[in-house]
Amino acid sequence: MSSTDVPVIDDPDAPEVPLAALPTKKVKVRRRGRVAKWLAIAWLVFMTVSAIGANSLPYIPHECSGSTSTCSTAIKGDILTKRELPPSWAFWVDPVNPVLPGKPTHHGLMGTDSNGRDIFARAMLGARNSLIIAGLAITIGLAFGTLLGMVAGYFRGWADTVIENLTNVMLAFPPLLLTIFVVTFFNKPDTAEAAQRPLWPIILALVVLSIPPLTRLVRANTIAYAQRDFVTAARSLGAKRGRILFREILPNIVPTLVSFALTGMALLIIAEGGLAFLGQSVELPIPTWGKMIAEGKEKLRAGAWWISLMPAATMFLTLLSINMLGDVLSQRFNTREAIA
């Protein structure tokens, strides 16, 4: 839930109810729901393809120079004639700035920003950054969380105690503060030299956020499955611990994890946006959604609403798709509503 800046992903101390106790009635998948589901999947596929291929796809206008990792999305022409142009489809919107005769008045799918850059191209490059940051963070978080959670849930005893207490400590730190602290801590101390601001502190900060709830989730599920008959059977047949953990228990946890991770990823995208809003995310001019939204907010009232609202809409649709997909998955796999 994202009422807080960096959302609380899980009730840290909610009593863990074993899976067996969950309601098992199958939910009918409705037709309308199916359409929405496919729309969501289509959008996510589109975003993922665009994000991965942002550098080479023909529909994303941009230029990347060799020596910098940043790509220019500036459209051709003098900044005065190309800045803050409304989207092509917004025929009812007059350009905010005076337009010279013979120059374009509208541009592209999402218009241009104050620097005369194509917002659609930036939104797609931004998708790459936002998705890379959130995706990497959640993946790494998953790896650690799964490992810790399974160890704690399967072996119990002192390992469980240690891991539980570690998780408790991590959860006790206020999440956004922790994130900002990690990011500022690893920032370079001065600006006397040209150097790119590294991406990894942001990812690290988000990983730190995602580990404790994931650990708890995996632990609870591991405990539940460890008592199931097939695990007991495998054990009595003399299967090794590793085999039991990774061959018997893990596959059963994966569905729950995937739907949970999707929701978690949506929350991390929001968290990155919050960081960007406080000026603590990647450096200029690298776009992320949160940064683009923040960049345009001054123009919101001045008529150029698309600068902020277009990336906001992209972000909203993506989050919506992820959330809906997560919900569909959790219904399909009968996992308990975990985000509350």
Added chain:
Amino acid sequence: MKQSTRPSRRPARILAALAISVGLAAAACGGDEEGTKDTTETTPATTDGGGSGTTAAPTTVAEVEPVPGGKVVFGVEADTSSPWRPAEMLCAISCQQVIRNIYDTLTMPTSEGNWAPYLAESLVPNDDYTEWRITARSGVKFHDGTDFDGAAIVENLNRAKRGTVTGAVLAAVDSVELDPADPMVAVVKVAAPWVAFPYHLSGQSGFIASPTWLLASDDDETLRSKPVGTGPFVYDDYRVNEVFSMKRNPDYWNQPYPYLDSVEFRPIPDALSRRDALLSGTVDMLHSANGQTIFSAREDTDHNLLELTAYGETGYTLLHVTQEGSPLTDQRVRCALAYASDEGLLIEAVGMGMQQEASGPFSPSQVGYLEETGYPMDQDMAEAQRLIAEYKAENPGTLKISLATTQDQTNAVTAQQQQQWWLEAGFDEVTIDQIDQAAYIATAAFGNFQVFQWRNHGGFDLDEQYRWWHSSGAKPVGQLTLNFGRIDDAELDALLDENRASTDPVRKKEIAEEVNRLFGEQCYNLWGNYTVWAIMSDPDVHGPVPFELPDGDEVAFGAGFHGNVYMMNVWVDQ
């Protein structure tokens, strides 16, 4: 653009105004404003004795009789949040706007561009301007009941001399002592003739705090944020980042002021949010240098608008010119940056055409202003590329540079535009660092930068710029200095030194113009535009308007910073 009625320049009367000012940390404040190019943040302004330039008269009717009472909420661009002791403040525009209501200054700038005594009864120099006798105004009491006298001046000036920022201003002061014959007179001895000394006393160095309170706050740190002065308003409450509120001083010596019962200052760093606060009726007044805000304010007939430009600062891009191994030590690279940039375009695009393009550090009402200084004001990308190519031929390797700016979006737009231009000119890498407001000024003062967005150099006399440019301030990186760019230029030094000793207005003008040309030729800084400050207010707020000083002159807006206005004769409809 509305016509500005700027005070005529009277160099003859100004003589060696050294207004010093204050500054340093000033810049820590402010911020996110600037509608334009480089102006990032405020800067240590130099304009202690800054003149006023009222551009448009407020739409109030002067004939209406002021009504006492009421309250005004003023939205300022930053919470300076410093210890409110004059010698320790890091005082940019917002701080000046707030604290001037608590502390009076010994002098005030006049609309003629001169100085006049204010809290001081008189300031009299000896024949060769090496000694100044400052007489305290009699019958004045501090808010805590302490009497204002010569000893109070001595205590304050001595503290100012020890202060980090004010100390740099008063470096040439040898001693401040009480006249044994007259308890109301402080005697200031200076090392060399200092004609314009009183200008400095209209800014931070001239704020007078209660000596009783100063002593008490030495021991009790919490007292330091509860200032006690002689000003029109009395400290009421201060909450960091939230509010500074003050109440009417019923015993103010300069009657009938103040009119208002109370004033509240609210820091709202985001320019747009600040305007929203005015539109929502939450604040009654605001100041802003944001092009977008000024642009829409001109069309907004529901609010009063006052624009201030005279003796103002220049928004520019500051270069660190002596950093070891930096390409910026090479004049060709610096000028290539200038050739690659198109300031006029930025003013149109980012500043909404609100400002005038700068040719040098001096704005049109300042001594030394020239329309043509030799600085490449027009973009010439071919020339830029030629210079860079020439430099790269001699210095192989990747040519990279770091550009620092604030979190403000307008500044970010500017920075990204510069980045694009400079890459086009042939730089291999240009990285942008957005530095948090709170750390911005320290970054400049310690020299931890290569290229920096900045605003500075308002004021009356070239000597005010001495400490920003003289090589005595070209300290190594990591040491605090006011010569942020670490300029070390013998020719510039000679000009500054000659100006300091000179009392001939004609020669002083020549010197200032020569300095201006030297900056143009060397490209030590990339000039942007002349800052415009706008004061917006609700229609029921009357003023601010200049008031009459005790000696009959009219006061000028902009003491401390050219956007500063006085609250003591502001009044509201009841």
Added chain:
Amino acid sequence: MRYLLRRLAQTIFVVVVVTFLTSVALRFIPGGNEVIIALKTGPGANPEQAEAVIHELGLDRSVIAQYVMWVGDFVSGDWGQTFQTNQSIATEFKRALPVSAYLMVYSQVIALVLAVPVALLSAYRQNSRFDRLASTATFGMLSLPNFIVAPILVLLFSVQRHWFPFPSIYHGLWDSPLDHIKAFALPSITIAIPLYAGYMRVLRADVIGTLQSDFITTARAKGVSTGALLLKHALRPSLFSLVTSAAVQIGALMGGVVIVESYFSMNGMGRVTVEGIFKKEYTTVQYGVALIALVYLAVNLLVDLTYAWIDPRVRRARAMG
């Protein structure tokens, strides 16, 4: 009883570790002691001043001694002043605490008051048009970051209609109730939106589960009216997850709404602490983090203990888990 003790011991352990980490954090500041000295004394400190600063912060002692000293200061409320502004840190947090508390209470109330009826109706009429609309809306709300919601609310209700002040300024509830409510309205609504969405989904899922159980069928057979059925029979057994997540949010909201607090210029716990990070006010950050963590831990402990006391099944579930 064993569970109680174990839970208590756990909390104490976490408290000790958290406060220990925050108390020694000063040793790991990038730039080291010099940075702290410069911040505290201004540039150009003489050696005596520098030494005094280091001594005052306990940086010249062993880690344990520093921790003990810090805990002593923390408990006694002698938190010192901010480096640069000489504000009493304790006073700042004393002011911040009610701001955060009111924000938390109001947003919780708004979210719960809306979530309960909507969830009940949604669950009762599962897959009806109302349910689909309400459920889809919750996805939308969960996907709207508060930094998008807040400016929209301000535009609509402060700038276009002058209903609420912007930026908000704190007024005590009893000093001027109307100003108080006005100041807290928009930030509370901003926070409440995703909160509502989460609560609504949790409760809806649980009520659906409850409605399938035998005792509901029995009640229905007995002819209990719909309203009574939902409120008296279905709601209470379904409240478990909702109350748990709402309780957890109490702790999370106290320090975790920095963006909303910043946007509306309200000095809550989160904002004061984050500003501390930006301004390098390290001692403020120390106390802020410790306070927020303590509130969070205390709330969670209380919630758990209350449950264990009310419902022995939790203890069993705990013992199993």
